[in-house]
Amino acid sequence: MGISVANQANTLRVPARQGAAATVNAGQIIKIVNTGGKQVVDTWAFNVHDLDERLSMEHSRVSMRRLVPTVGDTLVTNRRAPMLSFV
DSSP states (O other), X not given: OEEEEEOSSOEEEEETTOOOOOOOOTTOOOEEEETXXXXXXXXXXXXXXXXXXXXXXXXXXXXXXXXXXXXXXXXXXXXXXXXXXXX
């Protein structure tokens, strides 16, 4: 069990209870698949040029005006900059 993260170039498989890192460029699409069913998949994102800027669910929820993101929503950083979009 675990997750599978795929982009246009390759697939990264992460076993359950482990982690991995990958660089994603602006405009690139990644797909995260939970291969084990219903376990939680924690996902973190950082600005590679400034690691103090990171994905912030607290800021994203305020921006989206909802708790759970849906297709079309954009998650933002702790500086309220767009970081990830659901497509």
